[in-house]
Amino acid sequence: MNDMPHRVLTHDTGPPEPDHMRPHRSGTFGVLDIGTTKIACLIARVDSDGELRVLGCDWRQGLGVRGGSIVDLEKAERAIRACVGQAENMADTRLRDVIVNLTCGQPGSRIYNVKWSLDAPAEGRPVTDHDIREVLREGRHLSQAEGREPVHVMPLTFALDNTDHVVDPRGLYCSTLDARLHVIDVSSSSLRSLEACLQRCDLEIEAIVSAPMAAGMSTLVDDEREIGSTIIDMGGGTTNVASFFENQLIHTAQIRIGGVHVTADLAKGLSTPLAHAERLKTLWGNVETSPDDERDMLPVPRVGEADHHLAKVPRSMVVNIIRPRIEETLEAVRDKLAESGLSHATGNRIVLTGGACLLPGLPHLASRILGHDVRVGRPPSIRGMPEIFTGPAFATVTGLLIWAANEGGTFHDVDPRRGGRQSWFHRLVNFIRDRV
Numbered sequence: 133m134n135d136m137p138h139r140v141l142t143h144d145t146g147p148p149e150p151d152h153m154r155p156h157r158s159g160t161f162g163v164l165d166i167g168t169t170k171i172a173c174l175i176a177r178v179d180s181d182g183e184l185r186v187l188g189c190d191w192r193q194g195l196g197v198r199g200g201s202i203v204d205l206e207k208a209e210r211a212i213r214a215c216v217g218q219a220e221n222m223a224d225t226r227l228r229d230v231i232v233n234l235t236c237g238q239p240g241s242r243i244y245n246v247k248w249s250l251d252a253p254a255e256g257r258p259v260t261d262h263d264i265r266e267v268l269r270e271g272r273h274l275s276q277a278e279g280r281e282p283v284h285v286m287p288l289t290f291a292l293d294n295t296d297h298v299v300d301p302r303g304l305y306c307s308t309l310d311a312r313l314h315v316i317d318v319s320s321s322s323l324r325s326l327e328a329c330l331q332r333c334d335l336e337i338e339a340i341v342s343a344p345m346a347a348g349m350s351t352l353v354d355d356e357r358e359i360g361s362t363i364i365d366m367g368g369g370t371t372n373v374a375s376f377f378e379n380q381l382i383h384t385a386q387i388r389i390g391g392v393h394v395t396a397d398l399a400k401g402l403s404t405p406l407a408h409a410e411r412l413k414t415l416w417g418n419v420e421t422s423p424d425d426e427r428d429m430l431p432v433p434r435v436g437e438a439d440h441h442l443a444k445v446p447r448s449m450v451v452n453i454i455r456p457r458i459e460e461t462l463e464a465v466r467d468k469l470a471e472s473g474l475s476h477a478t479g480n481r482i483v484l485t486g487g488a489c490l491l492p493g494l495p496h497l498a499s500r501i502l503g504h505d506v507r508v509g510r511p512p513s514i515r516g517m518p519e520i521f522t523g524p525a526f527a528t529v530t531g532l533l534i535w536a537a538n539e540g541g542t543f544h545d546v547d548p549r550r551g552g553r554q555s556w557f558h559r560l561v562n563f564i565r566d567r568v
Contacts (some may be wrong), residue, residue, distance in 0.1 A: 133173060134347070135507035136547035138384070138505075140275075142165060145358045146449050146493075147470075148363055150274075152159050152273040152432075155176055157536060157537050157538070158173060158177075158178065158225065159233070159327035159562065160175075160176070160225050161175070161176065161177070161338075161536050162174065162175045162216070162219070162227040162229075162230045162231070163176075163231045163232070163412070163529060163533050163536055164212070164215075164216065164230040164232045164233070164335075164445055164529075164532075165232075165233045165343075165526075165528045165529035165532060166194070166197060166202075166208070166233060166235075166326075166401055167194050167197065167210065167235070167366030167367055167368055167369065167528075168194050168197050168199065168231075168367065168368040168369025168370070168390065168392060169193065169194045169199070169367070169390075169391065169392060169487070170191055170192070170193065170194050170217065170368065170487070170525065170530075171191065171192055171193075171195075171197075171211050171212060171215045171217040172189075172190070172191035172526060172529040173188075173189065173190050173191070173215045173216045173218075173230075173515070173529070174186055174188075174189050174219065174515070174521070174523075174529055174530070174533050175187050175188040175189070175220065175222075175223040175225060175227065176217050176410060176516075176533055176534075176536075178537055179468075179515070183346065183514075183515060183516045184515065184533060184534070185515040185536055186225035186514055186515065186516035186517040186521075186533075187224075187225070187516060188218075188219040188220060188221070188222035188223025188224075188225070188421045188484070189219050189222065189517065189518060190214075190215045190216075190219040190222070190559070191215065191523060191526070191529075192211060192215050193211070193216060194211060194368065195207035195208060195211040196208030196209070196211065196294065197211075197369070198369060199302045199369045199370055199388050199541070200217050200235030200236045200324075200343075200367075200369055201235075201236040201237065201242075201322050201325070201326075202236065202325045203329065204325055204331050204450065205325075205329055205332065207331050209332045211332050212330070212333045212335075213310040214327065216333065216335065217518065221382055221563060226304075226337060226456075227316055228289035228335070228336060229336040229337065229338040229463070230330070230335050230336075230338060230339070230568075231337075231338050231339045231340075231341060231532050231535070231536045232330070232337055232339075232340055233340075233341060233342075233343040233346060233528050233529075233532060233534075234283055234316070234318060234340045234341060234342050234374065235327070235343045235367070235369075235370055235386070236317055236318065236319070236322040236323070236326055237319030237320075237321070237322030237323055238318070238322075238386065238388075239283070239316055239317070239318050239342065239384060239473065240280070240316065240317050240318070241276060241314070241383050241384040241472075242314075242315050242316075242317070243269050243288075243312065243313070243314055243315075243318055243382075243472055244274045244275060244312075244313045244315055245310065245311070245312055245313075245400065246267050246270045246271055246274070246310070246311045246313060247308065247309075247310050247311075248263060248266055248270065248308070248309040248310075248411040249307070249308055249309075250268050250307055250308065250309060250510065251566055252306075252307045253307075253433065254305045254307070255305065255307075256293070256307040257306075257307075257425050257438060258302075258303050258305055259292070259301040259302050259303065259304055259306065259309055260302065260306075260451060261302065261309065263288075263309055264299075264301075264302065267287070267311045267567060268285045268287070271285040271315055271418065272285050272309060272310070272315075274393065275315040275317055275459045276312055276366045277317070279319060279320055279321070280318065280319060280320060281317060281318055281319075281320045281323055282315050282316070282317045282341070282432070283316050283318050283323075283340050284314070284315065284316040284326050284341075284342060284345075285313055285314075285315050286313065286314045286315075286380070286381060287311050287312070287313055287314075287320050288312045288313065288314050288315075288380050289311075289312050289378075289380075289449070290309060290311050290312075291308065291311075292305075292309060292310075293306045293307060293308075293312040302542070304335050309328075309512070310384060314380070314381060314382060314383075314397055317415060319488075322396065323340075323386075327341075332423065332518050339536075341532055342374070342381070342384055342530075343365060343367075343528050344363055344365050344373055344374030345373035345374050345381050345531070345535075346382065346527075346529075346530075346531030346532045346534075346535055347363050347365040347372070347374070347485050347486070347527040347528045347531050348363040348374045348381070348483075348531065348542075349531040350465045350509075350511035350512065350527050350528075350530040350533045350534055351363060351485045351509030351510060351511060351524075351527050351531075352483060352503060354379075355370065355456050356376070356379060356479075356481055356483065357376040357379050358377075359377075359479050359481075360375075360376065360378075360478045360479030360480075360481070361375070361376055361479050361481035361482070362375045362376070362469065362479075362481070362482050362483070362504075363375075363376070363481060363483045363485060363509065364465055364476050364482060364484050364485070364489070364498075365481070365485050365486040365527065365528065366390065366391065366461070366485070366486035366487070366488035366489040367391065367486045367488060367528075368390045368391045368392050368394055368482060368487065368488065369388070369390045369391075370386055370387065370388055370389070370390050371386070371387040371389055371390055371465065371486075371488075372384070372385070372386050372387075372465075372470055372486075373385040373386070373387070373430060373465055375471070375472070375474055375477070375478040376478075377478060377479070377551055379475040382474060382477060382478075383472045383478075385403065385448060385465075385468040385472070387461060387464045387465060387468065389457070389460065389461045389464065391488035392411075392489060393457055394411055394413060394417075394454055394457050394458070394488070395409045395410045397453050397454070397456075397457050398412055398413060398450065398453050398454070398553055399435075401449075401453045402432050402443075402445060402449070402450075402453070403434050404432050404433055404434060404435060405433065405435055408432065408433055410447075410527050412430065412432070412450055413450075413454065413491075414452060415422075415489050416428075416447055417451075417454050417490070417492070418447075418454070418491060418492045418493050419451070419458050419491055419493040419494055419497045420451070420452060420492070420493030420496065420497065421448060421451050421452075421457045422449075423446035423448040425446060425451055426446050426447075426448050427446070427447055428446065428502065429444040429445065430444070430445055430446070430447055430567075431443075431444060432444070432488035434531065437489060444551065451499065453492065455497075458497065458516075458526060459495065460532040462497065462498055462501040462502060463501060463551055466501060466502050466503075481504060481505055481507075481510040482498060482504045482506055482510065483506075483507055483508070484498060484501070484504055484506060484507070484508050484524070485509040485524040485527040486512070486524055486525060486527065486528075487523075487524060487525035489508060489524050490508075490523075492499075495508060508521060509527065510522055510524055510527070511523075511524075511526060511527045511530035511531065512530070513525045513528065514533070521568055537548050
């Protein structure tokens with residue numbers, strides 16, 4: 133008989149859970165999606181079984197925002213206060229800070245390569261949190277430009293001496309650490325305006341998260357993020373694009389065209405009030421023609437005329453006004469993706485989300501223009517969340533919730549602004565603060 137003792141495993145060897153199923157956060161937290169046409173707030177916590185639970189929510193018409201940026205502080209403050217206040221009442225709590233989406237300030241997406249010497253002997257030494265912080269700080273330094281401010285500095289991959297494609301190098305030995313960083317930056321003035329608006333609402337910004345990245349976290353399945361795919365978030369004032377590969381966000385872009393531009397086209401083309409143009413788009417909008425479009429006559433009130441004076445226009449006219457603007461948007465997306473030079477990594481999958489993606493026929497038109505397989509992405513259902521929040525229009529706010537629960541991903545415990553991991557004292561302060 134073999135009396136040699138067996139080696140005992142000290143951890144679970146089962147398959148790793150997806151990132152969004154491994155929440156690290158404790159206490160109650162809130163997220164806020166500030167858009168051109170809609171403001172949405174979710175307040176949640178992580179249950180003992182690791183699942184998210186929504187405690188309070190609200191959404192309402194966006195005010196004071198254009199193209200994702202704050203343009204009227206008073207109107208934006210009024211809308212945000214009402215939205216957050218209703219969510220707080222439902223959750224029976226009061227938020228001190230929120231995680232908010234980033235669409236303002238024309239976000240830019242850039243890749244930087246950073247080399248960091250560990251000042252180690254020939255055999256090297258283990259990579260530490262300090263090394264990671266220095267790499268991230270160097271990325272921020274390289275990305276600094278006049279009038280711009282880095283918001284995300286995300287490691288895509290590391291190389292340790294001659295070893296490539298390392299996801300997390302901490303604890304591994306090397307003498308030189310190379311990193312490929314994805315930096316998203318934004319106009320400093322737009323960022324200050326966003327901070328000022330939230331301060332007027334008695335809210336601090338805990339973190340700012342790229343809107344298309346959040347939308348991708350809530351709508352893409354794990355395999356899509358791994359093998360490569362692109363999310364197109366078609367909002368009211370902007371269309372935001374994010375490409376994922378190997379579970380990393382590798383590129384973002386923004387086109388300043390959205391659903392409000394389609395509505396404006398209808399209002400101008402039919403000489404009808406904006407409110408009725410929006411109603412026409414919602415009820416009768418399409419990007420594909422049908423044989424019945426010439427025969428289907430729609431009542432249209434004219435601007436400045438009495439409500440009972442209605443003109444009749446064929447549905448084909450509505451389709452012919454909507455389609456060119458959607459084609460322009462998709463062609464701009466195609467050009468942005470081509471400019472990125474990452475078509476080899478982004479795969480053959482396009483996922484449409486956002487409120488403006490609900491036009492009938494849009495997935496087929498997008499597939500033809502972009503040359504990829506296209507589907508419509510919807511966020512998952514979360515405990516306590518109303519069914520309406522599972523629609524494409526709420527992909528970003530749901531993604532913010534998933535991001536918040538995970539505290540930002542692989543290096544959530546390494547803050548480049550601090551001297552190390554949070555001390556036990558800071559963790560205790562945060563623990564108490566979350567429960568007061």
